[in-house]
Amino acid sequence: MINSEMNKLVETLLQGDHAGALAEAKRLRAAGVAPERIVTEGMEAAMSRLDDKCTVESFNLLEIMLVGRAVSAVANELYPEGMPPEQGRATFVIATLEGDVHDLGKNITRMVLIGKGYRVVDLGKDCPVENLVNAAQREQADAVLVSGLISPVIAQVRKVRPALAERGLGGIKVVAGGAALKQSSAEALNVDYVAETAFDGARYLDELMRRRHE
Ligand code: B12
Known part of the structure; x- marks a missing residue:
């Protein structure tokens, strides 16, 4: 039953029907499906089916943007922003880099981490490395996420x-994620950790912060 419900979410997302996708996501939540499953089996599954529409030969910007809008609407529903961070939780700086x-x-990823109180x-997006480093220094970041x-x-x-x-900030951990980066090793990317999913990254950061406070 849940699987066919998840299929409905994938279909509404792929149609760029953001009201329909929101309704499906709310139905899944009401049926007890965890946000983590809705992201990986619903949202990520829908986006990976768009793969062949995002090549140089057949690029349908409008269609992809509509799907992106629907995905964002569902993400906002699952992880509403504006939750006050818990006292004493860590600060992370996140960006998609220049180009x-x-x-x-x-x-x-940002919403998952905010949802955890960070x-x-x-x-x-399109953020120069220099801006990222400036922000890490200014915000006294505990980790930098790309x-x-x-x-x-x-x-x-x-x-x-x-x-x-x-800048003397060599101790700050760098975590990478996203389709192009997760195909590489941490060593090849010159980072501390490469996350498979937003949740995998969040677990790594939880563990890092837990050890820091021991
Ligand atoms: C949507 C999309 C677009 C949209 C982007 C809209 C937006 N606001 O983001 C638009 C239409 C703008 C676009 C443009 C282009 N795209 Co595009 N796009 C995609 C598509 C279909 C989906 C990407 C996506 O959003 N996935 C869903 C999200 C949720 O998944 P995700 O990013 O992996 O994130 C998850 C995890 O990885 C993790 N995560 C992500 N980041 C991080 C970071 C950290 C720190 C952590 C812990 C976790 C984490 O969290 C998420 C949840 O678990 C992919 C195909 C694909 N299957 O990836 C192509 C794809 C990425 N695009 C591609 C290309 C080539 C382009 C263009 C160059 C096309 C063109 N002809 O111009 C341009 C790029 C322009 C540029 N300079 O960036 C290629 C990239 C190939 C490559 N390896 O270089 C892909 C793979 C398509 C393909 N098969 O060729 N694209």
């Missing part, structure tokens, strides 16, 4: 750790 305009995965400073969906952005990701070290 990459994909931000849906970054936004989901403070998240979001620098948006999202990357296109392969050319890997060169930017590799610059983050040296740029932090230059």
